[in-house]
Amino acid sequence: MKKIIQDKEVLKNYAIFYYLKYFPSIKKLEEKLGEKSGGDKNFISQIIESLKSIIDEKTNIENRIKYMLDRHKNLSYIKQNLMQKNFDKALVEEILKRDFLKDGESLLDTEYIRRKIISYKEKGKSKNYIKSKLIEREEDKKEVLTILDEIFSSGEEELIGNEYEKLKGKFDKQKIVEKLLRKGFLYEDVKKIVGK
Structure with missing residues (x-):
C-alpha cells in the first residue's frame, strides 16, 4: 500500500521534484498528486496553483515536440505520445500548427x-x-x-x-x-x- 502524504509542504516538495524530473502535463501531475494525497482535489488544486510560476505547459510541449522531431518521429507518433502523457489535445494541435507544420514543408528529413x-x-x-x-x-x-x-x-x-x-x-x-x-x-x- 502506498504511503499517503497529508502535509501540504511535503506534497508540494514532491510535486516540484516530480515536475522537474519528468516534466509531466498538468493533468498527469494532478493524477500523481492524487495518488500521493489520497485524492483530495482541493489540496491538489492548491498545490498546482502554488506551482504555476514553474509550470509552463506550452514550453514543455514545444520541447517534447522538438526532441521527438530530432529523433525523426513522425507526426502521428508525436501526437499519440503527447496524448498518452495527458497533454491538452487542443494545445498540442495549436503548437504543432503554429510552430512546426509549415505549409508546403515536409516534417521529415x-x-x-x-x-x-x-x-x-x-x-x-x-x-x-x-x-x-x-x-x-x-x-x-x-x-x-x-x-x-x-x-x-x-x-x-x-x-x-x-x-x-x-x-x-x-x-x-x-x-x-x-x-x-x-x-x-x-x-x-x-x-x-x-x-x-
Missing part, C-alpha cells in the same frame, strides 16, 4: 526518409506499404515518392521474386499470391512473377 525506405526494402516491403508508412501529410508526399522511385528504380519485380523464392516450397501458388498481396505488392506484378 531527406536522409531519414532514404534510410527508412532502404530499411523497409531490405525487409521485403512493397512500395505501397512504404508509402502508407511514410506519407502522413501532403507535404511529405513529393519527397517520399521521389526517393521511393530512386531506390525502386529497377521496379519491384526483383523484390517480389525474392519473396516468391522464400515462399515457393512452403505454400501453393494461391497462398503465395495472397501473402504477396497482403505485403502490398500489385496484383499484376505478382501474377507476372508467380505465373512464370
Whole structure:
C-alpha cells in the first residue's frame, strides 16, 4: 500500500521534484498528486496553483515536440505520445500548427526518409506499404515518392521474386499470391512473377 502524504509542504516538495524530473502535463501531475494525497482535489488544486510560476505547459510541449522531431518521429507518433502523457489535445494541435507544420514543408528529413525506405526494402516491403508508412501529410508526399522511385528504380519485380523464392516450397501458388498481396505488392506484378 502506498504511503499517503497529508502535509501540504511535503506534497508540494514532491510535486516540484516530480515536475522537474519528468516534466509531466498538468493533468498527469494532478493524477500523481492524487495518488500521493489520497485524492483530495482541493489540496491538489492548491498545490498546482502554488506551482504555476514553474509550470509552463506550452514550453514543455514545444520541447517534447522538438526532441521527438530530432529523433525523426513522425507526426502521428508525436501526437499519440503527447496524448498518452495527458497533454491538452487542443494545445498540442495549436503548437504543432503554429510552430512546426509549415505549409508546403515536409516534417521529415531527406536522409531519414532514404534510410527508412532502404530499411523497409531490405525487409521485403512493397512500395505501397512504404508509402502508407511514410506519407502522413501532403507535404511529405513529393519527397517520399521521389526517393521511393530512386531506390525502386529497377521496379519491384526483383523484390517480389525474392519473396516468391522464400515462399515457393512452403505454400501453393494461391497462398503465395495472397501473402504477396497482403505485403502490398500489385496484383499484376505478382501474377507476372508467380505465373512464370
